[in-house]
Amino acid sequence: MRIVVLAGGIGGARFLRGLKQAVPDDATITVIGNTGDDIHLFGLKVCPDLDTVMYTLGGGINEEQGWGRTDESFAVKEELAAYGVGPEWFGLGDRDFATHIVRTQMLAAGYPLSAVTQALCKRWQPGVRLIPMSDDRVETHVAVDLDGERRAVHFQEYWVKLRASVDAHAVVPVGAEQAKPAPGVLEAIAEADVILFPPSNPVVSVGTILAVPGIREAIAEAGVPVIGLSPIVGDAPVRGMADKVLAAVGVESSAAAVAEHYGSGLLDGWLVDTVDADVVPRIEEAGIKCRAVPLMMTDPEEGTAAAEMARAALALAEEVRTA
């Protein structure tokens, strides 16, 4: 079984940990990672979503916060602050810095991000094939009103610095239109037996991946079940502030609205949480097979709940396939 997963950061990574437990030994998992939240900090290329997947599946993640490295120290960051060099709002630890140093050095030497990611994964052995959505630079910007002026800020500035405390008026994956899928992305989709959208942010994670020309089309034309898991449970995001960026694209923060946002042209099946069981008929009416199962990853470290979710997604895929 060849599984393709479009993943953002924490939600995607924790789901993948469960998925690895749920699949047979001969299954292969290809993860197409979001790079729209990549950012250059201190002259270094930081890829938060790729790293969260890599660290989580490779056993290096800070489990409590869901991102960054375990056993982390912050000497470099303290020193940068002593030099007056910011931003201070982005929490890069010393161990994490090493990843960005290696990545930046390899990029400067001419390697594309996909090759760099493969090299980093040699160490982490995530048990999946992790490919960035594109080797080209895509940077998600968010339009906000600050000090009475409409400004575009980097997604990380919106998410981490402002903590989504102001309304997002637009979310734009800058550069996406010109970006090409990274080598292997379209091939993996074409050869997939099932394609999964984990409970990642539908706008700035999965949405950004779909914004790279060719990826959405390839998924729609793959002819295999495309199954998503709702990142909204009971009309609130499971984690993060997904409601803020959903509002920016005119989508209500509900399990049903997100399914309809993806649409039946893309999505074949959708899992909602049991508390949202009442929306199943509405989603099925929209042409998307829907089941209600527990969607809270209550034990992220063990991944048992995520594994159950993954099994439910694969079962729904089987239902779609044989329908």
Place this chain on the structure above:
Amino acid sequence: MRIVVLAGGIGGARFLRGLKQAVPDDATITVIGNTGDDIHLFGLKVCPDLDTVMYTLGGGINEEQGWGRTDESFAVKEELAAYGVGPEWFGLGDRDFATHIVRTQMLAAGYPLSAVTQALCKRWQPGVRLIPMSDDRVETHVAVDLDGERRAVHFQEYWVKLRASVDAHAVVPVGAEQAKPAPGVLEAIAEADVILFPPSNPVVSVGTILAVPGIREAIAEAGVPVIGLSPIVGDAPVRGMADKVLAAVGVESSAAAVAEHYGSGLLDGWLVDTVDADVVPRIEEAGIKCRAVPLMMTDPEEGTAAAEMARAALALAEEVRTA
């Protein structure tokens, strides 16, 4: 009193700490720093000699080893090794990494090394004006026989990795011929009241600075006393392996031979250690005023011995001036 000092790393930095104590409050000290041992590591620009001066005078040095930061940790280095990324023989600590990250970021933004150094010194407040000898890249290479073959290795590879364990057949400051003195270097020399060569390595520290076209000439023509302190005491280097690189340029490892290597065309006065008092007549015969004083910096942290050495150098300058 305007003092110009040509400085390498540890020896120069410790001498400067003494010099600061020895001079009147209204004296200004301009340090022209060697950049020939600069090296790119992990995609970052590392300037060991500039940093040693900056950290030593700014109170951030690891006093025991004489280079690197105090209270240092090595998380980044450990992680780089876990990625299989070397070299492992160069001991960059986490705090030190921050300096190189800031420097590299500023250089990439287009600032010349002299401006970057000034910016870094804003934090460290070394109490001297520290200028790199050149904004252009100069890299000291050493010709050695390795595995039966003559090869050129970076000075740091010779010094730190090989620990000068093999003979140096040649020492070449690659790029020096095309390099221009950094802004302020020639002006500082022209306006100096006295020019000092601290007990730094005469080949790979002071010698490299003098190899930048225009600097040697400016010093010779400044018309002010040029006073040096012998880095060799009793026919052995005070520290380091200066004898190895002296041999490469055909100079004996002795206080007298180093003075003659600089020559009376450049040097007006020379301080040797009291154990070398017997060479004073030979050096004076060569047209260089010479005095024997204690030259061992026995209390580098306090700098009392270095301050005495600095006072002796300034006194010798006065003798030269009034001769």
